[in-house]
Amino acid sequence: MRAIQYAAPTTVDDAVALLAEHGENARILAGGTDLIVQVREDGRDTELFVDAKGIPELTDLTVSADGTTTLGAATPCYELYGNDNFCAAYPAIVDAARIIGSTGIQGRASVGGNLCNAGPAGDSIPALIVHSAICNVAGPNGRREIAVEDFCTAPGRNSLEAGEMLVSLTLPSPPPNSGTHYLRFIPRNEMDIAVVGAGAFLQLDGDSITAARIALGAVAPTPLFVQAAGEALIGQTAGEAAFAAAAEIARDTASPIDDMRGTVAHRKQLSYVLTQRALRGALAHAQGGTPSNGH
Amino acid sequence: MAVDEKTYKVVGTQPVRHDGVDKVTGRAKYGVDASMPGMVWGKVLRSPHARARIKSIDTSRAETADGILAVTTGEDYPDTGPGDYMDERAIARNRVTYAGQAVAAVAAISAHEAEEALRLINVEYETLPPILDVQSAMAKDAPIILDELRTETSGSFGNSPTNIAKHIIHEEGDVEAGMAAADHVFERSYTTSMVHQGYIEPHNALAYWNPDGSLVVESSSQGHFGIRDDLSKVLDYPKSKIRVIPAEIGGGFGGKTTVYLEPLAAVLSRKSGRPVKMTMNRTEVLIGTGPASGAHTTICLGVTNAGEITAAKIELAFEAGGYPGSAVGAGCLCAIGPYGIKNFRIDGYDVIVNKPKSHAYRAPGAPQAEFGVDCLVDEICEALNMDPLEFRHLNATKQGDVRADGTKYHTIGNIETVEAAMATDHWKTSLGEGSATKRRGRGVGSGYWMNGGGKSSAVARLNEDGTVTLLEGSMDIGGTRTSTAMQLAETLGIAIDQVNPIVPDTDGIAFTGVTGGSRVTFATGWAAIEAAKDLQAQMVSGLSDYWDVSSDAIAVDQGAFSQNGTTITFQEAAAVLHDDGQEIVGKSTVEPSGAGNTFALHIADVEVDLETGKVDILRYTALQDAGTAIYPPYVEGQMEGGVAQGVGWALHEEYVYDEDGRMRNSSFLDYRMLTSLDIPMIETVIVEVPNPGHPYGVRGVGEVPLVPPLAAVANAISQAIGVRIRDLPASPHKVRAAIASSTQ
Numbered sequence A: 001m002r003a004i005q006y007a008a009p010t011t012v013d014d015a016v017a018l019l020a021e022h023g024e025n026a027r028i029l030a031g032g033t034d035l036i037v038q039v040r041e042d043g044r045d046t047e048l049f050v051d052a053k054g055i056p057e058l059t060d061l062t063v064s065a066d067g068t069t070t071l072g073a074a075t076p077c078y079e080l081y082g083n084d085n086f087c088a089a090y091p092a093i094v095d096a097a098r099i100i101g102s103t104g105i106q107g108r109a110s111v112g113g114n115l116c117n118a119g120p121a122g123d124s125i126p127a128l129i130v131h132s133a134i135c136n137v138a139g140p141n142g143r144r145e146i147a148v149e150d151f152c153t154a155p156g157r158n159s160l161e162a163g164e165m166l167v168s169l170t171l172p173s174p175p176p177n178s179g180t181h182y183l184r185f186i187p188r189n190e191m192d193i194a195v196v197g198a199g200a201f202l203q204l205d206g207d208s209i210t211a212a213r214i215a216l217g218a219v220a221p222t223p224l225f226v227q228a229a230g231e232a233l234i235g236q237t238a239g240e241a242a243f244a245a246a247a248e249i250a251r252d253t254a255s256p257i258d259d260m261r262g263t264v265a266h267r268k269q270l271s272y273v274l275t276q277r278a279l280r281g282a283l284a285h286a287q288g289g290t291p292s293n294g295h
Numbered sequence B: 001m002a003v004d005e006k007t008y009k010v011v012g013t014q015p016v017r018h019d020g021v022d023k024v025t026g027r028a029k030y031g032v033d034a035s036m037p038g039m040v041w042g043k044v045l046r047s048p049h050a051r052a053r054i055k056s057i058d059t060s061r062a063e064t065a066d067g068i069l070a071v072t073t074g075e076d077y078p079d080t081g082p083g084d085y086m087d088e089r090a091i092a093r094n095r096v097t098y099a100g101q102a103v104a105a106v107a108a109i110s111a112h113e114a115e116e117a118l119r120l121i122n123v124e125y126e127t128l129p130p131i132l133d134v135q136s137a138m139a140k141d142a143p144i145i146l147d148e149l150r151t152e153t154s155g156s157f158g159n160s161p162t163n164i165a166k167h168i169i170h171e172e173g174d175v176e177a178g179m180a181a182a183d184h185v186f187e188r189s190y191t192t193s194m195v196h197q198g199y200i201e202p203h204n205a206l207a208y209w210n211p212d213g214s215l216v217v218e219s220s221s222q223g224h225f226g227i228r229d230d231l232s233k234v235l236d237y238p239k240s241k242i243r244v245i246p247a248e249i250g251g252g253f254g255g256k257t258t259v260y261l262e263p264l265a266a267v268l269s270r271k272s273g274r275p276v277k278m279t280m281n282r283t284e285v286l287i288g289t290g291p292a293s294g295a296h297t298t299i300c301l302g303v304t305n306a307g308e309i310t311a312a313k314i315e316l317a318f319e320a321g322g323y324p325g326s327a328v329g330a331g332c333l334c335a336i337g338p339y340g341i342k343n344f345r346i347d348g349y350d351v352i353v354n355k356p357k358s359h360a361y362r363a364p365g366a367p368q369a370e371f372g373v374d375c376l377v378d379e380i381c382e383a384l385n386m387d388p389l390e391f392r393h394l395n396a397t398k399q400g401d402v403r404a405d406g407t408k409y410h411t412i413g414n415i416e417t418v419e420a421a422m423a424t425d426h427w428k429t430s431l432g433e434g435s436a437t438k439r440r441g442r443g444v445g446s447g448y449w450m451n452g453g454g455k456s457s458a459v460a461r462l463n464e465d466g467t468v469t470l471l472e473g474s475m476d477i478g479g480t481r482t483s484t485a486m487q488l489a490e491t492l493g494i495a496i497d498q499v500n501p502i503v504p505d506t507d508g509i510a511f512t513g514v515t516g517g518s519r520v521t522f523a524t525g526w527a528a529i530e531a532a533k534d535l536q537a538q539m540v541s542g543l544s545d546y547w548d549v550s551s552d553a554i555a556v557d558q559g560a561f562s563q564n565g566t567t568i569t570f571q572e573a574a575a576v577l578h579d580d581g582q583e584i585v586g587k588s589t590v591e592p593s594g595a596g597n598t599f600a601l602h603i604a605d606v607e608v609d610l611e612t613g614k615v616d617i618l619r620y621t622a623l624q625d626a627g628t629a630i631y632p633p634y635v636e637g638q639m640e641g642g643v644a645q646g647v648g649w650a651l652h653e654e655y656v657y658d659e660d661g662r663m664r665n666s667s668f669l670d671y672r673m674l675t676s677l678d679i680p681m682i683e684t685v686i687v688e689v690p691n692p693g694h695p696y697g698v699r700g701v702g703e704v705p706l707v708p709p710l711a712a713v714a715n716a717i718s719q720a721i722g723v724r725i726r727d728l729p730a731s732p733h734k735v736r737a738a739i740a741s742s743t744q
């Protein structure tokens, strides 16, 4: 490891200028729970950390008049589950925030960092997908928006261009009679990386499903938005039969690999099981209850 | 639950531990805290290849890099001769036999510069396909990893090249007749993976040379004398010119009983003229130190309809790693330990594979060997419809039975442990219902470990205020400063807070063997008892001068000395003797045999998620015969630690390799040890059948609790899902695959 420079800009413009100046060798530092580990392991090319935590836009959590929430990219996980309104509105994101690492990690780790790190197993990403989050990006050519399901492009790669950074995430106001849930499978009970993760969103009209979104983690090179599974649920009666049918689509869409964390067969099976469990949780939430948090 | 109701004053109590305050306040000095003026940093270059010839090593660019003070390669070390491969194990020469083996090392002003310089060393390898499991290594036309190796069988050597370093045979009775007398013969094969001890503190060493040519090394290890002797061998340097200073140790479990960084730091220090400090990171610990062997075992047992074992045939093949020396020998001695079997044959194979050279891990060899036996016993109980504890009671090893090596058992607490298990609330409470998608199972596992004796030294110095300074040679890894001091205090009849135990360096005390083999409380405790007796005898003789009476006229009771109606306390005696010009030092070196075998039995309740294959431990009880529990919470701590490591071994832990022989999970992210959320409160039951081979009845307690969990957990899972688990770890994907195969 070599010595690394550190900068703490206070505006997005200054941060973007630093990124533009240093190119690939500058890295945004949010909580650092991925970045510092990676740079210690092989940080040959990293010359500059641009700390995002001093930029108000990146650490704010604001709700606008229409109920839309803007979540600063560097906001640490604990602030999410410490905010009752956020918990009520975005349960799947909170489910993810509560299981990333441990209490200590959650004091630093951000959802924005989790997303930018673009790990196939990043826990917050399926949750962001089912909540239809929009990424607000700033760069040398100004600002643009990216749908969160299009943000990750390959393991460890995202769609940010040179000099761009993630500023915040826009989370639409949750529709009435809706609920979400995220859960993952890990071999132990904490401090593990998801073998499979699953998030679900359901909106109901009585017993009937009017909208649904399903996303999976760790079963493809990037977190997977399983659009067909959600669409298949629309018009169905919320319950086991419909959930099983959607879970089958999720299982068939999953294209996992065999590795030390799980086999293809196991991950396919888990995609099926976890999709059902995520849907049950989302349903409980939509009906005003709290989902059980079983793995 | 003491069988022998002796009344002790100090033994069996729970005093404040002597090392406690320093540890909770962070003042305790661990190896990594060692520092010297002018100190520089060493780093190791490790082989990325599992099997290769080293064609050349070019260090010229590293030597001139920024901040670099010295570079070392295998050429700098003497040939230590055939046999134990101490030279190559310290640093490779001409070949590498596992990925992670040290190939070169550098010393630099900063650790970062040292790391950078490693990239400038150019090693030319000719790679060969690695052999990664014992079955491939033992196959007829297997490529040979160590060309010069010949199989050793009972002291004689074969004459053809082989990967089998050693073949051990133990035979007793008539196996064929025993099998013929059986109503049923069961045979199954089992595998366990290579696992690491997982101590939290990585290896470390600080080395420096004095102008008189003597070498000083500070490191945390399980025995500074062992480190000194290993260093003497690897460096071909006289022991008397090496001083090893022990540091507090952050866990070892057998893994810190040999040198890794120490010789490299010593040579780098000699070359640079500076004190050299080295520490490993976690990946280096996993790939570059000595884990426990993976094993393949085949177990064959004959039983009668009434459940009596008539004969056993056992084959154990252990991964030695890249050089000979697995724990298969101890595995052979332990395999059928809990069971008194008259007719048996046990074959053990020490097999070279391209993985790290295995090393000791808590009851080395026993968990792998006993796992298969206890799983098969469970299967037999199921087939015969017998209660697993009744079966163990019926077949339990007893006094007078013969161990694999012919040793006869003396007083042992095996049956008592089984009976204590039958009496537990756990055993008497039903398992409870699972649910539609979750099934429960209860499993039992037994454990046997022989325990060690060995050489230990202690010196007890009487201070003028009546306190006693206890110098003892054993590195304290499990609280043994206190448990040793307690035996001294008991013998002298003084309070434990009057004793100040210290572990001096290798120049400050006589030779003491390694802290391992569950031997310290037994052997070093015994040395403390003898030193106390020596001290007391000298006090009596000093007082006889002072009082001018014969020694026989002085009575000693509870630390007080009386003569002719006058009684003085221990403290008063100390003051009197000091004022009288007498300084009193008791000493002893002992090498006791009769360590006293120990037996354990564990009960595990699990719940298996049928949909995912995840296993949760619902309840866990560990029982074991401690002989006499000197400090009961320490015994419980050892039992709980063994359970946590053993359940991890059963459920998650394994070295995962790619086809090139590189470990893929060399971090604690993917090498999964249990966390605090993965195991419930462990219930412990200490059984006390005092060991007649020790003054206070001590048996070792530290190792046996690692043995039973493997089978207890596997048996519980098997019961829950109705499919036998014979391959550890029982990770979720394997358990789920087993469930899927049974429901198809």
Ligand SMILES: Cc1cc2nc3c(=O)[nH]c(=O)nc-3n(C[C@H](O)[C@H](O)[C@H](O)COP(=O)(O)OP(=O)(O)OC[C@H]3O[C@@H](n4cnc5c(N)ncnc54)[C@H](O)[C@@H]3O)c2cc1C
Pocket (backbone or CB within 6 Å): A027, A028, A029, A030, A031, A032, A033, A034, A035, A036, A037, A052, A073, A074, A099, A100, A101, A102, A105, A108, A109, A110, A111, A112, A113, A114, A115, A116, A117, A121, A122, A123, A124, A160, A164, A165, A166, A167, A191, A192, A193, A194
């Ligand atoms: C012990 C431990 C346990 C963990 N457990 C989990 C877990 O259970 N689940 C899980 O998903 N992850 C886990 N992680 C990984 C990590 O904590 C999470 O991914 C976390 O959310 C990363 O957030 P951060 O703020 O620390 O990101 P950082 O490490 O600061 O950044 C991560 C990456 O994103 C880039 N980046 C960050 N912010 C921006 C931005 N605004 N614009 C552009 N690029 C940016 C950084 O340059 C870096 O490449 C764990 C890590 C550790 C050390």
